Amino acid sequence: MEKPGRTLLSKIWDQHVIAHIGDDTDLLHVDRHLLHDLGGSRGLLDLKSRKLSVHNPELTFATPDHAISTARGRAGTSKIGQELLAGLRTETSAAGIEMFDIDEPGQGIVHVIGPELGLSLPGCLIVCGDSHTCTHGGLGALAFGIGSSELTHVLATQAIIQRRPKTMRVRFEGRLPFDVAAKDLILALIGHIGAAGGTGYAVEYAGSAMRDLPIEGRLTICNLSIELGAKIGLIAPDEKTYDYLHGRAYAPQGEMWQRAVEAWRQLPSDADAVFDKEVLIDVEKIIPQVTWGISPEHVIGVDGHVPDPQQIADPARRAAVETALDYMGLQPGAPIIGTPVDWVFIGSCTNSRLSDLRAAAEVARGRKVAPGVRAWVVPGSETVKRDAVAEGLDKLFTDAGFEWREPGCSMCLAANGETVSPGQRSVSTSNRNFIGRQGPRARTHLASPATAAATAISGAIADVRMMEH
C-alpha cells in the first residue's frame, strides 16, 4: 500500500526527533530558544542553582520586551523591571548568550525580532517562554510557547519532550476584501470554531488567501493560533517567505542560502496529506471584526450587535454572555459600532510591524484623535521604529495626536505597569481581551490596526470602511 502524503508539521517534526520516548511522545531538538526579560534570567538562575550550564548558548537569543517601559528614555521602568533587565544582561553575558539590548537594532518583542533578524527560519523548531511563540509559524517554522520548567529543560538540554499533536488544516479561500486585514480573518476563525476549537491541534493555515498574504500578515494569523487553543500554527513557506528572509542579519548567506532554500522547498504538505480536521473559510464574506466580550471567541463583525442573553436558550452560554456583558459594561443587543472608547492601543506581537503601522497611518493621515481618547502607537522593535521614522510615520501619528512610544510589549499585557485604568474601554490591536489583561477591570476590544486607528479618530468603535483613506 502506498504511504499517505505527509503534512508540513510531520515533516518538520520528524526532522527534529532525537529519541522516541513514549506513546506519540518524542524528545525533539530545539533550533532556536528565545529568552525575554520576564522569564529569561529566572531560567538561567534556576539552571545555575542546579549546577548545570546552558547546553547550546549559540542557539539561544535574548531581548527585553515585557517589563521595560515604552516611554522615551525607558523612563518609568519599575524597580523590578530594572532588576529583570539587569539580570538578563548579567546572566546572558555569563552564559555566552547573545542579547539584543534596548536602543540597539535587534531589540523588540521576541516574536517581532525573531523573523526580522532571520533567526526564525522555515523548518526550524523554535520555543520561547511565551504562548505567542506560535507567531513564528508564519515563516513555516514549528514554534510554540513553553512554561518555566520546560524553559529550564531547554536551557539544560537543547531539547524538549512533546507529544505529537493532532493536525488541522484551515483553508482561507477567496480574495481579501478591501479594508479587511489578517487580524480580521483570524478573529473570524476564532469566532467560528471557538477559543478551544484548536486545543490539542497544530493548525496549518492554507488556501489562496494565505498564499496572497504578505509575510507580516501570516505572522499575525499564526500569532492568534493560541487564542483558538492551538499552541502551534503554521503556514507553508513559499517564494514570499524566501524573499522576506533573504539578506536578513542571521539568515544563511551565499551557497548556504541556496542549500537552505532547496531544503525548505520540500517542506509544504503533500497534496495527498491527510489532516485530522479540516475547516474552510470563505474570505470574501468577512468584514472588519471586533470583540465584545472577555474571550477572543466573543467576536462579531463591526456592523453587528452584542448578543442578548435573553435570546440564548442554553443556560451555561447565557450565563457566560451575561458575565461578559457585565464586565464589559455593554447593553444586551446593542450595536457595537459607536461604543465610546477611552483608549486605543496599536502594538503587540500581533500587530506592531511596519505594515501594521502603515495601515493605521493611512487612516490617521491628516486627521485628529478624538478629544478624550488616549491613543498609543508602540512599534514592535527598534528596527520597526527606525523604519517607521524614516518614512515619517512617527510625525504623522504625533501630528494626529497619537503618542509614539519605544518598542516593547507595553499595554498588551501590562507587565510593565502600562495599564488601561479600571472601568476604561480600549480598542487594542493585541491578542487578549481577558478580564484584567490590560489592567484590573480594564475593558478590551480586539481589532485590526486600521479599525483601531479609525476608532481613535472617531472616539468610538468605528467601521474603517466608512472612513475615506
Next chain:
Amino acid sequence: MAKPFTKLAAIAAPIMRSNIDTDVIIRIDRLVGNSVRGTLGKWAFGALRYLPDGSENPEFILNREPYRQAEILVTGPNFGCGSSREGAVWSLQEMGIRAIIGSGFGDIFFANCFQNGILPIVVDKEIVDGLAVEVEATQGAGRVSVDLREQTITAPSGKRHSFEIDPRRRTGLLEGLDEVSLTLQRDDEIRAFQVSDRVERPWIHFARKSA
C-alpha cells in the same frame, strides 16, 4: 523536583465558567520578578476572589466554607487557556490545589501542571458536570477521590469514573521524577543528533550575523 502524586480524597470546588484563562488565574503583575514563588497563593483568581476595594468577594466559591479547604478543582471547558505563565500553576499549588478535573485544558497550562506535581484530569463534560452537581448537593462536604495508580475518580455518591492519562506523565507524577535529569541521561543521543544535523542543516547551527 515535584512532590509525587498517588491518591487524594479531598474537598472539591466547582468553578464551571468556561474559558478561565491564566490571566484570571494569576495577574501578570504578581509574577514580575525572580522571587515571586511562595507569594502567589493569595493572588490566585484575584479578579474573581476579591472586590475592587480588596475585600473578599463572598460570592466566589473559594471564599466559602468548606471550599476554602479545596484541594481539587472541578472546572468548566478550556480552563487554563491563554498565556504560558507557569505562575498560574504555582498560584494554584500555593493555595493547596493538587488535582483539577475538567473536560479540556489549555495545552501549555496542562503541561505546566505535570511539572509541578498537579494532576490535571480530562474526562467527558457530562462526568465533570455530574461531579459539580454532586459536590454542590452536599454543600461541598462530599469528598471527591482521585487515584492515579488506578486511574479513577470517585464522586461523593461513590460513583466511579475511570480516566485516561499519558503513561509517561503518569509515571512522572507517581514517582515525582525530574525531567531535566532524565533527559540529561540521553545527552549522548542529543549530541549525536547535533553532530549529524550540523552537516544536514548547517544554517541552523552556524547562525552568525552577516557583516
